Amino acid sequence: MQAIEEMLREKRIKVTPQRMAVYAVLRETRRHPNVEMIYQKLKPSYPAMSLATVYKTVDVLNKVGLIQELNVGEGGLRYDAMIKPHPHVYCQKCGKVDDVEQFSMDIFHDDSLFKQVQNETGYDLSAVQLYFYGRCPECRE
Amino acid sequence: MQAIEEMLREKRIKVTPQRMAVYAVLRETRRHPNVEMIYQKLKPSYPAMSLATVYKTVDVLNKVGLIQELNVGEGGLRYDAMIKPHPHVYCQKCGKVDDVEQFSMDIFHDDSLFKQVQNETGYDLSAVQLYFYGRCPECRE
């Protein structure tokens, strides 16, 4: 795993403590946090950091391709440092977002689906998202 | 195709001109409009209708299962009277949302995918959404 500082530098964006911190949070977790969660996580160690900076930072990191945005339909966006396309499951009771790992290959890595959809729709495709909705094991009772 | 009035009545919700009008708009189009688009479409024939009523109406229609919500990641939600699960393509330039028809069967109607994901994640699944992102034929130049 590459050093965070180096990864930012390769993307030709200024390396600041705030950017390293936000990216570090996303790399350490599998929880797909939203902006508020990232902000709360960083508050203890970076008391001066503002929420606006977190918004701007995730936007930059997403634009340079270091992270991806998820939209499970809550309103706000979630962020994921795992940029390889993979499906997600959303628990409609507790709001948790989990990865679905097993099927990344079948659906996304075989590009026949992508190609077929391009042919059918005429779109020039660049990304795909697959979301499942339901109740997580803890919320099923 | 069933009469709109009857469909609302079957869902045990009050049948009002506004609800019939909103549902009619969604049944007539394949554009997956958002609240503002529905409102603009209805304004000429229903000058007194308020935006808040459109918000409340799509919420009710969605809850009783007459329409589905789409979240392509724009911020707001889109609505679709086609409730059978099917993938969508979003044009990142002009914002258009199209249906992907050919693959509804392969991916969604065969429930092996659903079952596999349930087994892997332990979630009790109730819905799925598949979104493709790219440029539509008109925006490719």
Added chain:
DNA sequence: ATTTCTGCAAATGCTTTGCATTGCA
């Protein structure tokens, strides 16, 4: 030295809410 980023506060804009009135059942 220059350019870009940060942090604050204010502004924006979509969505929701409260409530009096209207209208469906």
Added chain:
DNA sequence: TGCAATGCAAAGCATTTGCAGAAAT
């Protein structure tokens, strides 16, 4: 008649914006 829905205006809230000061290259 009684309960629910509408329409208006106000409130709410997440996100964005502007800008002066700070920091990175």
